[in-house]
Amino acid sequence: MVVYIGFIAIFLFFAVTLYDDGFLTQRNLTNILLQTAPATIMAIGLVFALSAGEIDLSFGSIVAVSALTVAVVLQDYPLIVGVAAGLGVGVAIGALNGVLVAYLKLPSFLVTLATMGLFAGIARSMTDLRSVPVMNETFTGIFGSGKLFSLPSLVIWTAIGVGVGHLVYRQTRFGAHVLATGDNPRAALVTGIKVARIRLYVLMISGFTAGMAGLLYAGRLQAAKYTLGESDLMTVIAAVIVGGTALNGGKGSIIGALLGSLLMGMLNNGLILMNLRVSDQMIVRGLIILLAVAVSLRDSKR
Amino acid sequence: MKHLVKTILCGAAVMLTPMIAQAQTIGPKGEAATPSSEIVVSDSSAETLKNGNYTAALLWHDQSDFVNAVTAGATAEFERFGVEVVATTSAGFDAAKQRSDIETALTKKPSIILSLPLDPVTSAAAFKEAKDEGVKLVFLSNLPANYEHGTDYTTVATDDLFQMGKQAADALAASMEEKGTVGWIYHDADYYVTNQRDNAFKTTIENDYPNISIVAEQGISDPARAEEIANAMLLRNPDLGGIYVTWAGPAEGVLAALRANGNKTTKIVTLDLSEPVALDMVRGGNVAAIVADEAYELGRTMAAAAMLDLLDQDVPPFIVAPAVTVTADNVSEGWMQSLRVEAPESLR
Numbered sequence: 239m240v241v242y243i244g245f246i247a248i249f250l251f252f253a254v255t256l257y258d259d260g261f262l263t264q265r266n267l268t269n270i271l272l273q274t275a276p277a278t279i280m281a282i283g284l285v286f287a288l289s290a291g292e293i294d295l296s297f298g299s300i301v302a303v304s305a306l307t308v309a310v311v312l313q314d315y316p317l318i319v320g321v322a323a324g325l326g327v328g329v330a331i332g333a334l335n336g337v338l339v340a341y342l343k344l345p346s347f348l349v350t351l352a353t354m355g356l357f358a359g360i361a362r363s364m365t366d367l368r369s370v371p372v373m374n375e376t377f378t379g380i381f382g383s384g385k386l387f388s389l390p391s392l393v394i395w396t397a398i399g400v401g402v403g404h405l406v407y408r409q410t411r412f413g414a415h416v417l418a419t420g421d422n423p424r425a426a427l428v429t430g431i432k433v434a435r436i437r438l439y440v441l442m443i444s445g446f447t448a449g450m451a452g453l454l455y456a457g458r459l460q461a462a463k464y465t466l467g468e469s470d471l472m473t474v475i476a477a478v479i480v481g482g483t484a485l486n487g488g489k490g491s492i493i494g495a496l497l498g499s500l501l502m503g504m505l506n507n508g509l510i511l512m513n514l515r516v517s518d519q520m521i522v523r524g525l526i527i528l529l530a531v532a533v534s535l536r537d538s539k540r
Numbered sequence: 541m542k543h544l545v546k547t548i549l550c551g552a553a554v555m556l557t558p559m560i561a562q563a564q565t566i567g568p569k570g571e572a573a574t575p576s577s578e579i580v581v582s583d584s585s586a587e588t589l590k591n592g593n594y595t596a597a598l599l600w601h602d603q604s605d606f607v608n609a610v611t612a613g614a615t616a617e618f619e620r621f622g623v624e625v626v627a628t629t630s631a632g633f634d635a636a637k638q639r640s641d642i643e644t645a646l647t648k649k650p651s652i653i654l655s656l657p658l659d660p661v662t663s664a665a666a667f668k669e670a671k672d673e674g675v676k677l678v679f680l681s682n683l684p685a686n687y688e689h690g691t692d693y694t695t696v697a698t699d700d701l702f703q704m705g706k707q708a709a710d711a712l713a714a715s716m717e718e719k720g721t722v723g724w725i726y727h728d729a730d731y732y733v734t735n736q737r738d739n740a741f742k743t744t745i746e747n748d749y750p751n752i753s754i755v756a757e758q759g760i761s762d763p764a765r766a767e768e769i770a771n772a773m774l775l776r777n778p779d780l781g782g783i784y785v786t787w788a789g790p791a792e793g794v795l796a797a798l799r800a801n802g803n804k805t806t807k808i809v810t811l812d813l814s815e816p817v818a819l820d821m822v823r824g825g826n827v828a829a830i831v832a833d834e835a836y837e838l839g840r841t842m843a844a845a846a847m848l849d850l851l852d853q854d855v856p857p858f859i860v861a862p863a864v865t866v867t868a869d870n871v872s873e874g875w876m877q878s879l880r881v882e883a884p885e886s887l888r
Contacts, residue, residue, distance in 0.1 A: 260647040269647065273640040367729060367761075369635070369661035371685070383665075455636055460665040463658075469634045510644045516603055516630040 240537045241481050241497045244530050248501060252508040259511045266507065268390065272458070274503035275392035276301070276451035276467075280474045281481070281495040282403040283447030288478060289407075290440040291420035291487030292339060292346040296331065297448035297474070299357035301467025304328045304452030306361055308377075309370035309462035317376050324456070325449045331357060332445015336438035346441070354471075361464040369463040372456050382457025392454060396496070399447070404492040416440060420487025477502050480530045482537075501530070564702040564740070567858030568660075568683040568732060573700065574856040576834075576841035581621060585851055590622035594850060596652040596843070597627040597645035599638065605813065606835045609879040610680065613839025614654055621847055626650055635662035642666055646673065652846040654839075656680040678846045680838070681733050689857040694849040697842050699833035700860040701733060704811055705740025707865045709748070711829035712782045712809040719751040720781025723773045725766070725794065727786040728759025734786055737811055741784050752781075760786065766793025767800075774801055782807040788814035788830065798826050813866065813875065815884045822868045822887055830866045836880040837861045 252261050260266050280297050287294045308324030315323075335353055339346045372378055384391040407413040418426040419436045427433050448467070456462045479485060480501060481494030505526060509519040565573045581589070596618055600607045607630070615625055627645040631638035635658050645653065646669060653675050657663030664684040670677060677693040687693050712722065724742055727734035745752055756773045760766060766785070770793065774780060783806060785791035791810035795817065798806055807828040810817060814830070821827035838861040845855045866874030875883035882888075 260649075263647065266644075266647040269640075269643045273643065276636070369659050371661050371664075458665075459635055459639055459662050461635070461662040463635050463662050465634055466636055469632055469637065506640070507644050510627050510629055510641065511647060513625075513627055516600075516628055519629075 240534045241494050245497045245501050256511045261511055270503045270507050272392045274499045275396045276454045277470055277474050278396050278496055278499040279399045279447050279451045281477050281499050282399050282492055283444035284478045285483050285490045285492055285495050286440040287444045288483050289420045289490040290416045290436055292437055294444040295350040296354040297444055298467040298471045299354050300328050300331050300445055300448035301452040302361035302464050303357050304449040305456040305462035305466045306364050308453055308456050309372050312374045324453050328445045328449020329442055332442040336441035340434040340437035369461050371461045378457050378460050381453045400496050407492050417488055473502050476527050480534050565700050565860050571858035573858050573860040576837055576859050576861040579841045579844045579859055581844045581847050586621055589847055594623045594651040595626045596623050597650040599629050599641050599655040601631050601656040601658055602633055603630045605879055609835035610839035613836035614843040617840045617843035639666040642670055652676045654678050654842045657682045657684050660685040676846045676849045678842045695845045695855045695857055695859055697859040700863050701736035702740040704831050704863040705737040706744045707863050708809045708831045709741045709744035711865050713749045715807045715828035716781045718749055721753055721755040723756040723780050723783040724754050725758050725760055725785045728761045738786055760790055763789040766790035767797045770794040770797035780806050785810040788812045788817050791817050795820055818887050822871055832864050832866055832878040834861045834878055
């Protein structure tokens with residue numbers, strides 16, 4: 239609930255104060271949607287992981303590995319192979335995290351902290367720190383700059399991601415099992431839920447969405463670089479928590495994560511348009527996120 | 541006839557000599573460098589610029605003393621001619637954020653963008669929208685791939701990279717009385733700025749100082765490893781007279797290694813200002829000199845180049861700002877010349 243109020247309040251604040259600076263123009267609002275698309279997709283995966291009582295810190299590194307994979311593969315192979323390789327790498331790393339967490343019973347915080355470093359290193363060594371251009375125009379159209387019925391492809395991917403994510407999370411047995419696992423794993427086990435498998439699956443979903451975000455970055459920048467996704471970790475966690483997902487499992491919202499992500503994008507955008515100094519932008523953003531998280535967590539305890 | 545040819549050749553040599561001496565730094569596409577002092581907006585243009593209601597966005601790659609000084613230089617120059625700075629951003633070395641920053645800044649319809657493109661590949665698409673909208677693009681150090689001077693961007697400005705490396709070599713040689721052995725710690729990455737500076741140091745030592753020889757060469761990509769690299773270098777070459785370190789961050793590690801070894805004789809020279817490195821220098825430690833760029837002047841010249849382009853005047857494709865050698869004797873002046881701020885209290 240809080241995220242809805244916070245979203246509207248900040249939107250109205252910027253709409254009034256930045257009216258003359260073009261905040262409300264269609265171009266600027268579209269920019270916010272385009273800029274937040276990869277983070278929103280990552281946030282969907284993280285909602286599943288957190289709801290099951292796990293966390294994934296490695297998704298930023300998966301983004302880079304996946305983006306570089308697709309960029310390198312597309313140099314020699316057709317579109318479908320590149321996309322499959324990019325997404326496949328994401329799912330595979332998610333599965334590695336999942337197996338270590340679900341079957342070796344290692345805490346997901348430590349496992350994904352380790353794989354975050356591991357795959358950040360692999361991303362750096364994959365192309366010797368070089369950026370790789372993506373020349374395949376079909377790919378950059380579908381995953382970056384293209385449009386369908388005048389809707390930008392990144393907006394369509396966001397809508398598909400949120401729609402499918404919300405349905406799976408709210409309307410399927412799997413979604414219910416994820417929440418039950420996060421809420422009380424022992425009780426879930428007693429009722430016949432395969433808790434270990436759920437843990438594996440949620441981390442695979444998180445790997446998949448990170449891989450998808452990597453594709454969107456590669457499409458949008460028409461290039462891939464090892465730094466992609468690195469700075470998204472904190473933004474995405476903040477977006478998900480502000481959106482009403484509990485850090486310790488059993489509760490979450492895909493729509494909330496979307497709004498949380500848009501809120502973060504809106505803050506970045508509005509603070510630049512306000513012409514604040516860079517350090518002031520960071521301070522104000524930090525304070526607003528702190529306030530939003532505090533209110534959101536208080537609200538969820540009621 | 542012979543005499544005529546000789547005269548022509550001599551004349552050409554006289555004309556070319558100052559150019560070669562002044563500008564050995566070459567641009568990303570091999571362009572010859574124009575000194576920043578030649579990029580000046582005349583006072584008579586003030587009226588036209590002020591009436592144009594022009595605006596500028598400063599879209600940087602990161603935050604640092606260097607960026608602050610470039611920003612200050614650019615902002616002051618813009619203010620002189622009534623150009624308003626409407627947005628300032630920092631991408632934190634994130635290519636995706638740089639792209640978003642450009643899009644967001646374009647909402648304010650700036651006439652000018654000053655920016656350091658993170659790398660040629662990722663920034664080609666990032667700046668496309670701004671380029672297509674006719675924004676005057678002035679780049680710092682890097683150039684997006686396949687961009688053409690005159691149609692796509694105004695100019696690329698950077699430090700006089702060759703001079704920085706050369707002055708570092710001259711300063712180290714002077715501190716070693718022009719004889720002895722040197723270790724060369726260079727940036728092991730395909731990065732235009734550091735590669736040019738490092739190679740200029742090496743070339744100068746090899747060509748200008750016959751009694752100094754480079755006996756150890758070691759690349760570095762992670763500044764945190766500087767101390768162990770220096771330790772290994774000193775183990776193999778205990779009598780090193782001097783060490784060149786590619787920039788100040790790793791130089792702090794090299795300094796730590798020398799101190800740990802109780803070495804008070806090996807001299808260090810490095811590039812870019814840093815308080816800990818300068819402190820060792822003013823206390824008579826290992827550091828002989830630091831060569832810095834004139835970052836404020838770099839900002840001024842970027843702003844001036846963009847305004848000249850708005851006035852439809854020709855702007856050369858590649859501009860360099862001068863280098864300044866800072867030693868224990870001129871720390872305060874050097875800091876002021878480079879960054880236009882007072883040197884830290886500890887150094888005065």
